Amino acid sequence: QxxxxxxxxxxxxxxFGTTTKLASDLPATDxxxxxxxxxxxxxxxxxxxxxxxxxKRGVPDKLLYRTTMALTIGGTIYCLVAxxxxxxxxxx
Numbered sequence: 001q002x003x004x005x006x007x008x009x010x011x012x013x014x015x016f017g018t019t020t021k022l023a024s025d026l027p028a029t030d031x032x033x034x035x036x037x038x039x040x041x042x043x044x045x046x047x048x049x050x051x052x053x054x055x056k057r058g059v060p061d062k063l064l065y066r067t068t069m070a071l072t073i074g075g076t077i078y079c080l081v082a083x084x085x086x087x088x089x090x091x092x
Contacts, residue, residue, distance in 0.1 A: 045056055055061045 045053055047056075049056075055065060
């Protein structure tokens, strides 16, 4: 009887009716990508001005940083106050 293939060698039926498109068939994407900003941002972030990376872009970064710090400190204080109140016995 010899060696017979266990699995069929025919290709399976097509599940989805759409065919794949090659990248060369797609339209040019230059029109909607715009200018590449990465080199400009690399120059900005790699400049040796002594600022940490999270504050390099000026006022918006400082505002976000200070807001985050205020919320963190406020939340810590709120948690400590809630823990203190929960640890006190209730008066009846």
